[in-house]
Amino acid sequence: MMETIFERPKALADVPFHYCPGCTHGIVHRLIAEVIDELGIEGDTIGVAPVGCAVFAYNYFNCDMQEAAHGRAPAVATGIKRANPENIIFTYQGDGDLAAIGTAETVHAATRSENITIIFLNNAIYGMTGGQMAPTSLVGQVTQTTPYGRKVEMQGYPIRMSEMLATLEGSSFIKRCSVDSIKNINDTRASIKKAFQCQIDKKGFSMVEVLSTCPTNWGLSPAESMDWLRDNMMPYYPLGVYKDVTGGDR
Amino acid sequence: MDKVLMKGNEAIAEAAIRANCRHFFGYPITPQTEISAYMAKRMSKVGGTFLQAESEVAAINMVYGAAGAGVRVMTSSSSPGISLKMEGLSYIAGADLPCVIVNIVRAGPGLGGIQPAQSDYFQAVKGGGHGDYRMIVIAPSSIQETVDCTIDAFDLADKYRMPVMLMGDGMLGQMMEPVSFPEVKTDHLPKKDWATTGTKMKRKANIINSLYIHPEELEEVILKREEKYNTIYETEVKYHTEGLENADVVLVAYGTTARIAKAAIALAKQNGIKAGLIRPITLWPFPTDIIAKTAPNVKCMISVEMSTGQMVEDIRLAVNGVCPVHFYGRTGGAVPTPTAIFEQIRRYA
Ligand SMILES: Cc1ncc(C[n+]2csc(CCOP(=O)(O)OP(=O)(O)O)c2C)c(N)n1
Ligand code: SF4
Numbered sequence: 001m002m003e004t005i006f007e008r009p010k011a012l013a014d015v016p017f018h019y020c021p022g023c024t025h026g027i028v029h030r031l032i033a034e035v036i037d038e039l040g041i042e043g044d045t046i047g048v049a050p051v052g053c054a055v056f057a058y059n060y061f062n063c064d065m066q067e068a069a070h071g072r073a074p075a076v077a078t079g080i081k082r083a084n085p086e087n088i089i090f091t092y093q094g095d096g097d098l099a100a101i102g103t104a105e106t107v108h109a110a111t112r113s114e115n116i117t118i119i120f121l122n123n124a125i126y127g128m129t130g131g132q133m134a135p136t137s138l139v140g141q142v143t144q145t146t147p148y149g150r151k152v153e154m155q156g157y158p159i160r161m162s163e164m165l166a167t168l169e170g171s172s173f174i175k176r177c178s179v180d181s182i183k184n185i186n187d188t189r190a191s192i193k194k195a196f197q198c199q200i201d202k203k204g205f206s207m208v209e210v211l212s213t214c215p216t217n218w219g220l221s222p223a224e225s226m227d228w229l230r231d232n233m234m235p236y237y238p239l240g241v242y243k244d245v246t247g248g249d250r
Numbered sequence: 251m252d253k254v255l256m257k258g259n260e261a262i263a264e265a266a267i268r269a270n271c272r273h274f275f276g277y278p279i280t281p282q283t284e285i286s287a288y289m290a291k292r293m294s295k296v297g298g299t300f301l302q303a304e305s306e307v308a309a310i311n312m313v314y315g316a317a318g319a320g321v322r323v324m325t326s327s328s329s330p331g332i333s334l335k336m337e338g339l340s341y342i343a344g345a346d347l348p349c350v351i352v353n354i355v356r357a358g359p360g361l362g363g364i365q366p367a368q369s370d371y372f373q374a375v376k377g378g379g380h381g382d383y384r385m386i387v388i389a390p391s392s393i394q395e396t397v398d399c400t401i402d403a404f405d406l407a408d409k410y411r412m413p414v415m416l417m418g419d420g421m422l423g424q425m426m427e428p429v430s431f432p433e434v435k436t437d438h439l440p441k442k443d444w445a446t447t448g449t450k451m452k453r454k455a456n457i458i459n460s461l462y463i464h465p466e467e468l469e470e471v472i473l474k475r476e477e478k479y480n481t482i483y484e485t486e487v488k489y490h491t492e493g494l495e496n497a498d499v500v501l502v503a504y505g506t507t508a509r510i511a512k513a514a515i516a517l518a519k520q521n522g523i524k525a526g527l528i529r530p531i532t533l534w535p536f537p538t539d540i541i542a543k544t545a546p547n548v549k550c551m552i553s554v555e556m557s558t559g560q561m562v563e564d565i566r567l568a569v570n571g572v573c574p575v576h577f578y579g580r581t582g583g584a585v586p587t588p589t590a591i592f593e594q595i596r597r598y599a
Contacts, residue, residue, distance in 0.1 A: 042449065042451065043448050043449050043450040043451040043452070044448040044450070045448065046319070046446045046447075046448060048315075055461065058457050058459055059457075061455070062449070062455055063448070063449060063455055064446035064447070064448060064449055064455050064456045064457070065446065065455060065456075065457045065458070065459075066314075066315060066318045066345075066446055066457070066458040066459070067345070067457070067458065067459040067460065067461055068311065068314070068315075068341075069311060069314075069337055069338065069341050072307070072308070072311035072314075072338070075303070075307075075308040075309075075311035075312050075314075075315065076311050076312070076314050076315035076318075077315060078301070078308075078312050078315060079273075079275065079311065079312035079313060079314060079315025079316035079317070079318070079319065079323070080315040080316065080318065080319045080446065081315075082273060082299045082301065082312070082315075082316060083273060083315070083316040083319035083320065083321040083323070084319050084320075084321075084447055084448070087319075087447070087448050104304050104305060104307075104308065105304070105307075105308050105311070107304075108303075108304035108308065
């Protein structure tokens with residue numbers, strides 16, 4: 001008899017993803033689905049999809065889903081959670097969605113200690129609209145709207161959301177991860193699980209930021225993209241736990 | 251049924267709670283703040299949620315989430331705040347979600363002023379947000395009617411799965427009148443089996459969404475919604491008339507303005523002029539038929555509004571040239587007086 005050693009997580013829908021080859025959105029989807037399976041929460045989970053490359057995320061999970069307007073996912077998640085507090089709510093958002101147009105919704109969900117989980121994909125660019133500058137684009141980074149590189153005199157500095165949200169009294173678990181290596185992928189899965197557990201235990205706001213790649217708009221191969229992430233993003237966006245008060249009572 | 255003396259804004263809040271609305275998301279703005287204040291006090295007592303959001307944008311998206319999760323939910327604001335809610339409203343309409351939005355209109359544009367106005371008519375009935383969508387818009391003109399319309403608003407929202415706006419103005423919001431609260435029944439309404447409440451591993455996933463990438467698919471969804479809108483236009487129009495028989499001049503006015511128009515009609519009567527009133531209660535669907543039917547029998551109609559003339563366009567469409575349609579209005583927060591309206595009646599009679 002053959003033993004199954006690798007299969008599609010049950011919470012992940014059996015449909016082809018539309019992501020570009022080598023894009024890390026797919027990896028992170030899979031990790032979320034694995035965690036939902038491990039925790040056995042698919043029937044109680046409601047996901048909120050963003051506007052961005054992950055807009056079709058509502059088709060990629062087998063749990064109930066809502067599609068939010070650009071940047072509004074934390075507010076939509078708040079509404080869902082307040083309606084049915086026993087459900088487990090996660091949002092899946094890119095950097096433009098979470099750190100530009102939706103910054104207010106993000107900050108205030110955190111400061112209210114809204115008992116939801118945000119999975120934040122930071123790829124330092126606007127993927128969906130064809131590679132414009134994101135609030136997280138690095139200084140000097142060439143994008144469609146910074147053709148000569150991001151200049152601090154013009155566009156200011158890239159925003160570090162995990163660090164910023166960690167300063168808020170209301171945030172409970174904030175961690176920055178990466179999916180550039182097997183080790184880091186495993187750590188991302190464990191961190192997503194911890195974030196969901198934080199919500200299950202009613203400990204309040206949790207967010208996992210995942211450093212990600214956009215080979216298409218970075219103009220690099222998938223392998224070169226991983227190098228670029230390690231060489232350029234990691235120094236500015238150090239991995240690690242920025243907040244963890246899940247041990248205490250909240 | 252016992253009557254209690256209540257302010258318009260508080261009556262709306264209490265009526266919503268009686269209608270089993272247990273979720274309210276808002277952001278403070280004059281002249282509707284009493285709604286939030288009342289909700290803040292009462293919701294915790296009835297096991298509901300009152301949440302002051304960080305903005306109207308956030309509030310309406312919280313409404314989207316809660317409506318999608320299957321609960322009765324409301325938000326309230328005034329003109330500048332309603333402008334901010336327009337993005338969310340378009341998404342709510344596009345995702346077929348039921349909810350109630352209250353607009354206690356103040357003068358605009360911009361920050362405008364805090365005095366009563368009806369200058370958000372276009373925004374409410376012609377879209378406001380982007381895309382092919384409609385919203386039922388109800389404009390009560392007394393506090394009792396405000397109570398009844400609030401309850402109706404929740405029923406209509408659930409019945410048709412769409413946003414319903416209750417439109418008042420600062421005068422109506424602040425005015426006190428005795429009201430009674432009717433018994434509320436909801437068992438005739440459709441089950442919300444489309445809501446995101448968790449699959450419990452017993453059904454396929456429910457998805458709340460307004461995105462359709464293929465034009466034919468989106469067109470089909472929009473046309474289906476259009477059929478629903480047509481049904482609403484055929485069955486849900488509400489209006490009130492007074493003295494249309496033998497009237498030479500008919501005033502068309504809603505909300506606060508309709509109350510003042512009545513005083514003007516009484517003045518006309520004293521002066522031997524026969525004037526009548528058509529008072530739209532639903533601004534969308536607009537009472538086109540009664541206006542069209544009345545037009546051949548009168549000398550003219552006058553739209554009286556607290557704006558520079560917005561509803562008058564819909565009256566002209568309904569009348570279709572059969573009789574002259576004049577306009578009289580005050581704007582910027584100024585309120586027309588009975589005498590001034592009477593002068594218009596005399597001028598055109
Ligand atoms: C209100 C609004 N403004 C702008 C857009 C266009 N838009 C779609 S996706 C996007 C940026 C998405 O970037 P990000 O959040 O970083 O996600 P990614 O595509 O990189 O995954 C923008 C600006 C929109 N859909 N709605
Ligand atoms: S554009 Fe970038 S972020 Fe979007 S799917 Fe392609 S690689 Fe991924």
